[in-house]
Amino acid sequence: PAPFTVLSGVGTSQLVEIRATDEAGNAWVCQFTLVLQDTISPIPNSATLPDVLEECNATLLIPSANDNCDGLITATTTDPINYSAQGSYVVTWNYTDSEGNSTSQTQNIIIDDTTAPDISACSPDTSFTVDIDSCEKLMAGIDIGTPSVTDNCALDTVFNDLSATLPLGSHVITWTAIDEAGNSSICTQSIEIVDQEAPSLTCPNDTLVIIAPPSTSEFINIPLPLVSDNCSLDSYSNDFTGIEDASAIYNIGTTVVTWMAIDDSGNSSSCSMSVTLLDNVPPEITCPPNVDVDATADSCEAYVVVDLPTASDSDGIASITNDYNGTSDASGIYPVGETTLTWTATDNSGNTSQCQSLVSVNDVSPPTIVDCPSDVEVYLNSGECNIDSSDVTIASPLVSETCGVDTMYNDAPASFVVGSTTITWTVLDDSGNSSICQFNVSVIDTIVPVIIDCPNDTTSYVGLGECDLDSSLVGLVQPIIDDPCGDIMISNDAPELFPVGSTTVQWTISDGSGNSSICLQEINVLDTIPPTLIDCSSDAEVYLDEGDCTISLADITLEEPLIESDCEVLSISSDAPSVFSPGTTIVLWTIEDASGNSTTCAQNVNVIDTIAPAILECPEDSLVIVSESDCFTSTLVLEQPVATDPCSSLLITNDAPAEFWVGFTEVLWTISDTLGNESYCTQIVQVIDDTPPVIVECASDTVIYSGEGQCDIILNLNPPSVTDGCGVDTIYHNGPAA
Numbered sequence: 001p002a003p004f005t006v007l008s009g010v011g012t013s014q015l016v017e018i019r020a021t022d023e024a025g026n027a028w029v030c031q032f033t034l035v036l037q038d039t040i041s042p043i044p045n046s047a048t049l050p051d052v053l054e055e056c057n058a059t060l061l062i063p064s065a066n067d068n069c070d071g072l073i074t075a076t077t078t079d080p081i082n083y084s085a086q087g088s089y090v091v092t093w094n095y096t097d098s099e100g101n102s103t104s105q106t107q108n109i110i111i112d113d114t115t116a117p118d119i120s121a122c123s124p125d126t127s128f129t130v131d132i133d134s135c136e137k138l139m140a141g142i143d144i145g146t147p148s149v150t151d152n153c154a155l156d157t158v159f160n161d162l163s164a165t166l167p168l169g170s171h172v173i174t175w176t177a178i179d180e181a182g183n184s185s186i187c188t189q190s191i192e193i194v195d196q197e198a199p200s201l202t203c204p205n206d207t208l209v210i211i212a213p214p215s216t217s218e219f220i221n222i223p224l225p226l227v228s229d230n231c232s233l234d235s236y237s238n239d240f241t242g243i244e245d246a247s248a249i250y251n252i253g254t255t256v257v258t259w260m261a262i263d264d265s266g267n268s269s270s271c272s273m274s275v276t277l278l279d280n281v282p283p284e285i286t287c288p289p290n291v292d293v294d295a296t297a298d299s300c301e302a303y304v305v306v307d308l309p310t311a312s313d314s315d316g317i318a319s320i321t322n323d324y325n326g327t328s329d330a331s332g333i334y335p336v337g338e339t340t341l342t343w344t345a346t347d348n349s350g351n352t353s354q355c356q357s358l359v360s361v362n363d364v365s366p367p368t369i370v371d372c373p374s375d376v377e378v379y380l381n382s383g384e385c386n387i388d389s390s391d392v393t394i395a396s397p398l399v400s401e402t403c404g405v406d407t408m409y410n411d412a413p414a415s416f417v418v419g420s421t422t423i424t425w426t427v428l429d430d431s432g433n434s435s436i437c438q439f440n441v442s443v444i445d446t447i448v449p450v451i452i453d454c455p456n457d458t459t460s461y462v463g464l465g466e467c468d469l470d471s472s473l474v475g476l477v478q479p480i481i482d483d484p485c486g487d488i489m490i491s492n493d494a495p496e497l498f499p500v501g502s503t504t505v506q507w508t509i510s511d512g513s514g515n516s517s518i519c520l521q522e523i524n525v526l527d528t529i530p531p532t533l534i535d536c537s538s539d540a541e542v543y544l545d546e547g548d549c550t551i552s553l554a555d556i557t558l559e560e561p562l563i564e565s566d567c568e569v570l571s572i573s574s575d576a577p578s579v580f581s582p583g584t585t586i587v588l589w590t591i592e593d594a595s596g597n598s599t600t601c602a603q604n605v606n607v608i609d610t611i612a613p614a615i616l617e618c619p620e621d622s623l624v625i626v627s628e629s630d631c632f633t634s635t636l637v638l639e640q641p642v643a644t645d646p647c648s649s650l651l652i653t654n655d656a657p658a659e660f661w662v663g664f665t666e667v668l669w670t671i672s673d674t675l676g677n678e679s680y681c682t683q684i685v686q687v688i689d690d691t692p693p694v695i696v697e698c699a700s701d702t703v704i705y706s707g708e709g710q711c712d713i714i715l716n717l718n719p720p721s722v723t724d725g726c727g728v729d730t731i732y733h734n735g736p737a738a
Contacts (some may be wrong), residue, residue, distance in 0.1 A: 300402030
């Protein structure tokens with residue numbers, strides 16, 4: 001290369017040639033290959049990597065270096081880049097460029113946790129009661145709470161110095177939290193062990209002493225109660241003597257002695273015993289006189305004032321009661337009848353005496369009939385003119401009688417005839433008082449007359465020119481009937497004239513009670529004469545619109561046939577399709593009268609298609625270049641036109657020759673549908689001969705001499721020898737004419 005040519009790209013090689021030439025033209029040449037190599041190692045961007053000091057964990061940032069060829073180099077290492085265990089580590093970083101030149105650096109990593117755990121909240125102070133029958137608390141399984149502890153790195157353990165058993169009193173518990181680096185923190189918690197168990201206190205048994213009159217008191221020896229405490233007892237006493245010993249003089253009757261025991265923690269227990277002094281002589285009692293009163297009007301009870309009995313006892317009367325209301329006063333409301341009162345007098349020693357008195361209440365009010373039975377309607381059964389009383393439901397009256405009903409009865413007859421019968425109820429109470437009420441039983445005849453045989457349905461026919469029949473000609477006959485309880489009347493709703501069709505005649509049979517029965521007879525008047533066809537519809541021709549292959553029935557006007565009928569024409573219809581296709585369709589007309597008689601005739605509907613196929617695209621003109629020595633082509637394949645017709649398939653033809661000669665040829669395309677409609681388009685085929693004529697031999701060079709005195713000469717040059725596969729058109733030269 002030229003001097004000062006710059007080579008770029010590591011590994012690029014260049015062949016260098018040195019040539020020496022002397023003045024005589026002698027030359028000496030030597031060659032060598034120059035190869036560009038990179039031997040410079042990357043230079044770290046930081047001369048010294050900083051030490052990484054963390055307490056819990058560290059993730060190293062990857063350093064980089066700059067290379068003279070590769071630019072920025074990212075360091076690599078085989079050492080971990082994430083550290084979480086306490087300790088010191090050295091990481092070796094390597095920077096290597098694409099040519100293998102490398103530089104390395106080391107970096108120190110120190111993971112040293114010096115932060116103690118944070119006990120932000122010690123377990124709250126708390127208290128516990130001593131165990132039952134004990135003066136200390138067994139702490140095994142007792143939840144005293146847990147401090148809230150956090151650590152910047154990882155917590156190792158949290159523990160306390162709680163003893164297995166705590167005695168009564170206050171205790172300070174120390175909690176210690178240690179992290180995995182050995183740093184620790186403490187907090188304290190107070191626990192109070194309290195005694196809430198009351199002393200155990202068992203009273204002496206109740207004491208019962210019988211004393212003889214006239215004594216009313218006596219000294220009684222009372223045993224001491226049984227007292228103990230789980231911790232330490234403070235004192236105990238009773239409320240009768242105020243000291244531990246309850247022995248003393250007690251009066252006749254019952255004295256309740258209550259004991260109270262208190263321990264050093266202020267817990268207390270109590271129990272009670274009774275000391276009873278009794279005599280054994282019953283009191284004396286005298287009953288009040290018997291009482292006799294009438295009950296309150298319209299009531300089965302009365303308020304009775306009863307005098308009090310009298311009683312006496314040397315020990316005193318504790319109570320006087322009766323067994324009616326359980327009090328000392330027996331006055332109150334008493335029911336009709338006799339009530340025996342038993343009086344009981346009790347003295348202060350519990351001795352009792354009894355006597356009896358009588359309270360009589362008399363009922364003088366008759367029963368109250370609150371609601372007499374409603375009037376009853378009963379209906380005769382078929383074939384009967386009266387009804388047995390056992391077949392009539394006679395309800396009992398609703399009676400209000402607080403003192404009790406003795407009996408109720410009525411005067412209903414053994415059988416009921418058609419019409420209304422009055423029934424009287426009589427009510428007697430237990431005291432012989434009576435009341436009456438009345439209601440009516442109505443027997444109703446609702447049995448309709450029985451139609452044994454309704455007239456049979458009949459069928460009659462109208463004659464020619466008739467559309468109805470007189471009622472005397474259709475066979476009306478009365479039904480056969482039966483009714484046991486009264487006269488009957490027979491009628492019908494037959495018209496005077498029966499039209500063609502079915503007419504329902506209703507026969508009505510009524511008895512003397514207004515009951516009626518009906519039956520129906522069908523009178524059928526038939527018309528069997530069909531309508532007369534005067535003229536069937538004319539044949540129709542319709543033409544399709546462009547783009548349509550069918551025509552809707554709605555777009556065609558079809559004339560109805562002309563008919564004549566004696567009675568009503570029900571319908572004129574045809575089987576014409578909703579859509580007509582090209583060609584002839586036979587439409588059948590049906591004329592039907594109201595009796596179903598019908599006449600038919602046929603009509604031709606001819607749908608004509610005069611729309612030629614649509615040419616969407618004619619083939620483009622074709623250009624063909626024949627090969628050398630050819631003047632025509634017979635292998636040209638022409639593309640067909642694109643055409644459409646909605647009604648039929650298409651036939652596509654053309655008048656193309658078998659061979660296309662050099663020049664222009666017009667091809668006529670013809671598109672025909674199945675109905676003979678045609679469309680046309682033309683295509684130009686141009687055949688080109690681009691092979692030049694061959695000059696087989698050019699005319700020889702010629703020397704022509706002019707005649708004496710001439711300075712020019714008319715040229716008569718021999719033409720060259722020329723051939724061409726498609727014929728030579730003309731040969732000319734560019735020489736002068738003379």
